[in-house]
Amino acid sequence: MPRNYKREYEKFHSSRKAKDGRNASNKARRKLGLEKGDPREVDHIVPKSKGGGNGEKNLRAVSRDTNRQKGSDMPGKKKKGKRRKLPMTTEDRVWIGKKMKKLMKEGKSKGQALAIALSMLREKKQG
Incomplete structure (x- = not known):
């Protein structure tokens, strides 16, 4: 079925929300000249x-390009880099589960237990 541009325009581009958004953008452009x-x-x-x-x-x-690259980042704040994913097998997941359970019994929160278990797994795999 071909795209119905007229309906698309009537449904979105002529809506109050879309008009208000264009108006705000144009107002900001005028402020900057x-x-x-x-x-x-x-x-x-x-x-x-x-x-x-x-x-x-x-x-x-x-x-x-600059605007798209910045997105909604705040000035002066470092972008978080992508985390290195640790390749895990089913055995690794079971091992982490057991370590987490033990750590949580010792009073660690779920997040703390996971972080500790993952670092222990990294050390185990590297060493």
Whole structure:
């Protein structure tokens, strides 16, 4: 079935929410002096999702790539790197379960027990 652009427009693009979003974007562009055809985008230094506002002090003009790369990261905070996954067999999982049970009986929280058990498994596999 072919895509029905008219229905799609009526359903989403002409909705009050979509219009308000475009209006807010255009207002921010005007605050920064970005004109039609300018490829730069408005970036919120402190993301709106993290409590940042639409004031001029929180806006900057950046390239599309820069804005996508930053996403909703906060300035000055390091990005968390990807964790190295430890290849685990079923035996490893059973071993971790037993260690966690023992550690939790000793008063460790579930999170602490897991972290300790995983570090013990790493040492076991490396050594």
